[in-house]
Amino acid sequence: MDFVRTYNDITKEIEILELRLIDLEDELKEARKLCFSGRLPSDPLPVHVPLDKALEYYDAVVQRIGETSNRLEAKKLIRKKIEANIRGFQGIEYQVAYMRDIERKPLYKIADELGYSYDWIKKISSRIRSAKRVKSKIDFPSVKQEGTF
Known part of the structure; x- marks a missing residue:
């Protein structure tokens, strides 16, 4: 994403x-x-x-x-x-990410527009954020200093 x-x-x-x-x-x-x-x-x-x-x-x-x-x-x-x-893009994840991050819509409006429950959209949004964090850690791994474990 x-x-x-x-x-x-x-x-x-x-x-x-x-x-x-x-x-x-x-x-x-x-x-x-x-x-x-x-x-x-x-x-x-x-x-x-x-x-x-x-x-x-x-x-x-x-x-x-x-x-x-x-x-x-x-x-x-x-x-x-x-x-x-x-x-x-097809798929609920892309739609939620687009509406949340680009259109800056709150999750309850996204749920209403897409016809899903608020809890389901909240769960998808959380998954997207988790995937972003994992990807950013992979893209930018923390640098260990010499002599540390």
Whole structure:
């Protein structure tokens, strides 16, 4: 059930790229001010910046916004494809894991939607968590120090 980790990683990347776009938009505002005033906003002394240099900076910011937007759209597309693939999984374990970990639904709602008892869904959820713990211990075994038993 490593798909949940992959899905969460993609979702975090999307959040980071969205924050980066907000930062770049602020940077673009500063670049516009630089083009019109010819002064660096962070410098207390009047430092003249030639218009060609200001425009180069402005263009560079616009280019970074475009690149970041493209990466963001690509990541969103990947996330949609992962969601579509996960929804296609058969078996109650995958359905419960998807609804619990990705849709963030409580177990009682999952039980209601899937038509099973709450206790059965709780048992399946517990099995999934146990399987995850066992897998993570296999993937990342504890390291013994020399001289210890």
